[in-house]
Amino acid sequence: MTAVSDTPSTASTVDGVWEALRTVRDPELDTDVVSLDFVASCSVSDDGVAHVRLRLPTYFCAPNFAFLMVADAWDAVSQVPGLSDVDVELLDHFASEAINSGVAARAGFVTSMAGSDVGEAVDELHDLRRSFTERAMLAGTDLVVRPLVRAGTTPEELVTMTLRDAPPSDDLPRLRARRRELGIPAGDDAPLVVDAVGRAVGIDDLPLHLRKARSYQVGVDANTSICRGQLAARYGL
Amino acid sequence: MYEKDGEKYFIVDSHMHFWDASPENWVEGAEQYAKGWIECFHAYQGLGPAETHQPIEEFQKVSEEQLMREVFDEGHVDVAIFQSTYLREWYKNGFNTTEQNGALFKKHPDKFRVNSRFDPRDGDAGMREFERNVEEYKPTGVKLYTAEWNGDSRGYKLTDPECYRFLERAQELGIKNIHVHKGPTIWPLDKDAFDVSDVDHAATDFQGLNFIVEHVGLPRIEDFCFMATQEPNVYAGLSVVIGGLMHARPRFFAKVMGELLFWVGEDKMTFGSDYNIWEPKWQVEGFVDWQYPEGHDFDDYPRLGVDGKKKILGLNAAKLYDIEVPAEFQLSSDTSAPASPDDAELVERSVAQA
Numbered sequence: 157m158t159a160v161s162d163t164p165s166t167a168s169t170v171d172g173v174w175e176a177l178r179t180v181r182d183p184e185l186d187t188d189v190v191s192l193d194f195v196a197s198c199s200v201s202d203d204g205v206a207h208v209r210l211r212l213p214t215y216f217c218a219p220n221f222a223f224l225m226v227a228d229a230w231d232a233v234s235q236v237p238g239l240s241d242v243d244v245e246l247l248d249h250f251a252s253e254a255i256n257s258g259v260a261a262r263a264g265f266v267t268s269m270a271g272s273d274v275g276e277a278v279d280e281l282h283d284l285r286r287s288f289t290e291r292a293m294l295a296g297t298d299l300v301v302r303p304l305v306r307a308g309t310t311p312e313e314l315v316t317m318t319l320r321d322a323p324p325s326d327d328l329p330r331l332r333a334r335r336r337e338l339g340i341p342a343g344d345d346a347p348l349v350v351d352a353v354g355r356a357v358g359i360d361d362l363p364l365h366l367r368k369a370r371s372y373q374v375g376v377d378a379n380t381s382i383c384r385g386q387l388a389a390r391y392g393l
Numbered sequence: 394m395y396e397k398d399g400e401k402y403f404i405v406d407s408h409m410h411f412w413d414a415s416p417e418n419w420v421e422g423a424e425q426y427a428k429g430w431i432e433c434f435h436a437y438q439g440l441g442p443a444e445t446h447q448p449i450e451e452f453q454k455v456s457e458e459q460l461m462r463e464v465f466d467e468g469h470v471d472v473a474i475f476q477s478t479y480l481r482e483w484y485k486n487g488f489n490t491t492e493q494n495g496a497l498f499k500k501h502p503d504k505f506r507v508n509s510r511f512d513p514r515d516g517d518a519g520m521r522e523f524e525r526n527v528e529e530y531k532p533t534g535v536k537l538y539t540a541e542w543n544g545d546s547r548g549y550k551l552t553d554p555e556c557y558r559f560l561e562r563a564q565e566l567g568i569k570n571i572h573v574h575k576g577p578t579i580w581p582l583d584k585d586a587f588d589v590s591d592v593d594h595a596a597t598d599f600q601g602l603n604f605i606v607e608h609v610g611l612p613r614i615e616d617f618c619f620m621a622t623q624e625p626n627v628y629a630g631l632s633v634v635i636g637g638l639m640h641a642r643p644r645f646f647a648k649v650m651g652e653l654l655f656w657v658g659e660d661k662m663t664f665g666s667d668y669n670i671w672e673p674k675w676q677v678e679g680f681v682d683w684q685y686p687e688g689h690d691f692d693d694y695p696r697l698g699v700d701g702k703k704k705i706l707g708l709n710a711a712k713l714y715d716i717e718v719p720a721e722f723q724l725s726s727d728t729s730a731p732a733s734p735d736d737a738e739l740v741e742r743s744v745a746q747a
Contacts, residue, residue: 184612214436215429250429291613306689363735364742371615371656374648379612381642382440382633389439390432 186292204240213386296331298369320344395469403722405710408632408665412489427483440641468673476536513555534570550591576608618656632665651694659701
């Protein structure tokens with residue numbers, strides 16, 4: 157790999173690339189690839205090309221998610237000013253070659269997997285992303301609402317509350333972001349608790365809705381901890 | 394058996410293997426898959442206690458002597474149930490076939506049950522192989538991998554007509570327990586691979602069969618939980634759950650246990666060590682000692698007492714497999730902790746909504 161230059165302009169470009177990578181999420185874990193330590197290396201060569209190497213917890217991590225992350229990384233890094241080109245590669249994965257060349261050629265998932273070693277793959281990934289963003293939104297609802305419940309907020313109060321009434325926390329802007337991605341209102345006047353299509357949840361449905369939201373949150377947590385553990389074991393982190 | 398604080402636990406390890414992933418068994422041209430697969434398993438082992446980690450060479454293939462020692466002599470297991478995984482595309486003699494497991498079973502018929510498998514996409518030839526296996530090893534269970542690739546197919550559903558044909562035949566042949574792998578990645582998954590809705594339908598249509606969902610649908614345990622709540626013949630197989638989380642991530646483990654106890658309940662959860670990924674010894678001992686960590690996060694989850702642990706570690710699976718359990722291991726009383734009235738109502742409403 158090309159050595160990172162010490163010139164200030166390149167250094168700030170590298171920072172920009174890292175920043176861009178922080179917007180790329182593992183859709184299944186709802187966490188960015190930098191926090192997950194999925195970025196094996198990141199540099200900008202003297203000729204202005206960003207080189208990003210991504211790694212995953214196992215050789216057999218689901219290729220559809222892997223494709224999404226590589227494609228998203230490419231898109232995000234391409235927005236960084238001052239680069240002449242972008243080079244993103246997924247390392248150590250059974251479908252590395254198909255995914256890397258597919259993304260580089262800007263092909264969709266189906267196209268890039270067709271005719272490759274891994275054969276014809278699944279549908280385009282929009283539905284998958286949507287369904288995981290819905291889960292992330294529900295899980296985020298648990299994180300934002302549970303402290304309120306613990307503090308004694310009643311179900312009757314919860315169903316009349318809006319996002320403005322939620323206490324400030326890191327989880328709140330994240331919940332708003334997921335709702336926006338789903339096309340669900342996320343402004344201060346929007347209802348606090350909504351279902352996956354954005355309808356306000358009424359008093360009758362609230363207990364079950366929140367109980368399920370909590371299960372979603374536990375599912376995401378458990379999966380994240382397994383993935384982190386495997387990555388650490390694989391790369392000796 | 395395992396004894397702690399005057400309580401005796403009968404241990405059924407309902408999900409374990411005797412595999413051969415040594416390089417001698419790798420298919421030429423598919424070495425990278427054979428190697429990648431076992432390395433992936435090996436990374437899972439890294440989630441267990443450090444003193445139980447093996448070098449990859451040892452992990453690839455344990456000896457018969459080592460298995461008997463680690464599972465029975467040291468691991469407290471009374472009866473172990475082999476699950477078969479073929480993967481013949483990468484392993485010349487298969488990874489963990491009915492025959493491999495069956496050879497050990499024949500030597501120690503009191504210690505093992507050997508489950509078979511089928512793949513509905515293998516058609517009539519697959520049916521004949523399945524029938525031969527049943528005749529030879531008298532299994533009462535099978536393990537199915539709906540996400541496995543097979544030729545041009547990227548997976549199947551239990552509800553496919555071909556699969557129903559196999560399920561019907563399995564039932565005629567005396568199979569009672571269908572273990573379905575719904576969990577962490579196995580050979581390339583498509584996006585439906587964790588989807589448990591096919592189990593939901595099949596469990597409704599085959600009331601005489603039990604469906605044990607191994608790895609509880611991780612990463613989507615919530616979908617599994619909502620489904621299992623509604624189906625009396627669906628069970629939570631705790632393989633990977635205990636091995637992968639209890640030591641490495643105790644707080645997350647506690648939450649997953651809390652969710653499973655809430656939605657599924659202690660009568661429908663079964664222990665499986667996933668040997669040789671993890672040894673049963675530390676899992677059994679740790680689970681008997683296990684309690685929720687301190688903190689409000691766990692306040693409203695159902696509690697798990699000695700009786701519940703006895704059920705999960707052995708008594709539930711013993712019922713599924715008609716394994717005789719000596720009186721000294723039976724529950725002192727037949728009371729299980731009922732869910733709180735609020736919990737029961739939520740679960741009921743979830744059922745009503747479905």
